[in-house]
Amino acid sequence: MKAFGMAFRVATLILCFSAAGAQAGERITVWAMGAEGKLIRQAADLFESRNPGVRVITQSIPWTGAHEKLVTAVIGDMAPDISQMGTTWMPEFKAMGAIEPLTGLVKGSTIKPGDFFPGALESNFSGGEWYGIPWYVDTRVLFYRSDLAKKAGYDAPPEDWEGFYRFSKALLAAKESGYSLSLPTNDWQIFLMFYWQSGGELLQGGEPLTPGSFERTVAYLKRFFDEKLSPLEGGREMDLLTAFESGHFPAFISGPWMISQLETSKPGLNGRWATARLPGGERRASFMGGCNLVMFRNSGNKPLAWKFMEFLSTPEMQARWYEISGDLPANRKAWNAASLAGNKKLSPFRKELETAKAPPQIPEWESVAAAIDDAVEEALYGKTEPSAAREKLSADIAGILKKSERTQSAAFKIAVSILLCLLPVTAVFLYLRKKGGDAEKKRVQYAAFLFIMPAMAVLTVFLFIPILGSFTASMTNWNMYGINDFGKVAFIGLENYSALFSDRIFLAGLRNTLVFAFIGVPLGIFVSLSLAIALNAQILRFKAFFRVSYFIPVITTMVAVAIIWRWLYNPEFGIFNMLLSSLGLPAQNWLSNKWLALPSLIVMAVWKGFGYNTMIFLAALQSIPESLYESIDIDGASWSQKFWYITLPMLRNTFFFITVTTTIGYLQFFAEPYIMTGGGPMNATMSVVLHMYRHGFKFYNLGYASAMAYALFAVVFVFTFLQFRVQKRKEEAA
Amino acid sequence: MKKQLSKTAFYAFMLISVAITLFPFIWMISTSFKPPDEIFTKHPSLFPSRFTLDGYRQLFAAVSMWTHLFNSVIYAVFVTILSVLFNSMAAYAFAKLRFPGREKLFALLLVTMMVPGQVTMLPVFLILKSMGLLNTYAGLIIPGSAAVFAIFMIRQFMAEIPEEILEAARIDGLSEFSIFWRIILPLCRPIIATLAVFSFIGAWNDFLWPLIIMLREDKYTLPVALASANGQYNTDWAFLMAGAVVVVIPAVLIFLLAQKHYIKGIAAGAVKG
Structure with missing residues (x-):
């Protein structure tokens, strides 16, 4: 493989040189x-x-x-x-x-x-x-249903804030149900456009935010939610195109790509919608x-x-x-x-582009944007007063932008790195050190060494050393400035770890992760084991079909899974709400209600993942000797007696494996909130690993992300340790 | 009569559970054959009323399918072979061969499983860079060829195999390797098949790792190539679902192939003999 790579590289080099030579x-x-x-x-x-x-x-x-x-x-x-x-x-x-x-x-x-x-x-x-x-x-404009606007008495949306608000009220009054406007609560782009329109600036003249403008913007937007012109919950799982067609949302703010999407997927709407400029406050501003x-x-x-x-x-x-x-x-x-x-639909875009603004040019922008999302959402929900939200957000932004200019000599850094790596290595060495008096056969030991060698070699290079590396990184300020230049990385001791204790989002993530594991693990194992036993039943025919069916959720790509679950949870026409309404119960916002969002994701995660454990249980069930059941059959044992006295004890090892790995897996909960909710609403589905991923790969605070990983590690370790103790006690009892 | 009733109830339960697991899958297939205006509607039908192959036609025009299929097969097959070999060998040593520090070393392995994988990704990337293995199949495959999860899973299974079988083999003068190869592995067929499926599907559906390791577009695996044909905001769902279907078919085939090894009573028979 390597020789081939070398040859390839040489060949490319030759090609490059000869090309350069020939001009x-x-x-x-x-x-x-x-x-x-x-x-x-x-x-x-x-x-x-x-x-x-x-x-x-x-x-x-x-x-x-x-x-x-x-x-x-x-x-x-x-x-x-x-x-x-x-x-x-x-x-x-x-x-x-x-x-x-x-x-x-x-x-x-x-x-x-x-x-x-x-x-x-x-x-x-x-x-x-x-x-x-x-x-x-690209820039953002208003898309609206011109037929419904006409019914409400408007030929075109007014171009000032007050007029736009009255237009939204008229739009709602002109139809039977739904809302007038889709206005996401946790989208900094939407917020910034209105903030700019009200004269606000970001990071200008030493102030993170403009006092007054921030409060005015929040107060203006809050009216749309308070008066049910736009839903506080339920915007996220809504399929916008279908809601636009049905009139549930007769207006929304979006970019140029929506033109062709509406034209191709909703051809029936052609001629009944138009685009318009966003309303202007003190000035015009859209998002660039x-x-x-x-x-x-x-x-x-x-x-x-x-x-x-x-x-x-x-x-x-x-x-x-x-x-x-x-x-x-x-x-x-x-x-x-x-x-x-x-193109008439493009002309509002052309006009907005002249005055559209871009967010400030700072490397930490992604972190600042996430902080804006957070603060604005809280203010719109009415949890904080607008002025308090602005002060807190200003402080947050200042904290993000504060740079610690620490210079440390390369020798110092190498020495600390070695010491930090030596710490776990010494601990492992002390833990593993041989206690004399082995009476094992040399031959078996030698064989054992050969057997574990390949796996251990791979794990050492690609798991143990990276773990040591990321552990060392958790004590540094490694971020985007140092990602390609280790000279800019400095050791900061336990600062990352102590910062975790005051990180509200991390603490929320930790709480959600624990809830997720406490409910998800027993539920997931129960489902897997029941279905594995069903698959193993002698009377079942077409076994291959059922096995494949149960494994299908595991192999179906997350993209397809996410779309269908979003549709199942849709508040307007999803299956869950259809069931509720047939029982005479009120419809729910499954993914955007802060109490329901996490349970909704748990159900989805169990559905997506149970197939793994079902297959492992099935493999273990297959190896239980039939003779054991036959012997107890003679005594006329019931089904449940067979389960308690034979199946469960014979599954002990597997059960233990599944409990440990499933707990670890659920404590590292990530894919579902990442794809479905992004951690919202109000961080109700934020998980530790999602927060870590955002810091690691979006904000590039690699040191801080590593510290988060090891804090989570400590939690997982305690749980696993407890499981081991229980297992040991059971074994001793048996 | 009672038996008949409980049998009917059992099948009813099985069919309902299958409907729940298969529904998104069937929807995915049906969407891949739908024209754009039929995909998002208030009451989607399970079957397209106007059947179209446009999604597939665009897919095969936009993506050089065979190149990426080849890359994906190389990645998944090699990861599977190495993973089955390395992990089951290590599992055998941890389950059945006594050596000093065995339990402690094993506990240590389990501890590493608790570190979230996301934090080691960048360090692994830097190690591969220093080894000159970026943009090579070796760099893509080797890091995934051993996994603590797999060693743990197989070790738990092997631990159930009665010690007497091994003793008998050792008395017959078999080397440790032949015991592993000729006695232990055949006894572990169901769990080895399970591991093979997990490894294959893990590599087959993998996205971020092959994306950052492989430089050139002609080295992309299938999921990476399919994702790279999508717009940022414009999503062509029929196209996307056609891609998902193409990716899922080999995974289903591998699973069908593997599940044949779930044969009742292999281990039981061996114990008796």
């Missing part, structure tokens, strides 16, 4: 995300045809995992020449030192920065340097989204890479890209093209 055959690699990664091929083909001898290698990166992929590519020295990059990711990659500054190139170029929308430039320009150029933009193009520092052909970037941002190519992909051009001149200028 022709220059090449660059370009990464783009998802569908754009496939479509950019068309732009690359055009570029290649205009520049003979040049090759552009395009590659598609999945959106899910794109952030992780880009970060690891930088760390692993595998980054491409050019990549598409989300506007909010720019500062992080700048902080990592991964992006090539483009100031010199922009100055001598035909590209005029003034041609682009001002909001789109913000994320590319910082500290007097250019780090990227805008590729495409979209993507930039950046060049990585290690690019081997910077002139060619720049040429391709320039090519993609010419007005001609920008308009062409809209035709290829449907992405809105960042270059204003491209909007003169007939396909864009003549």
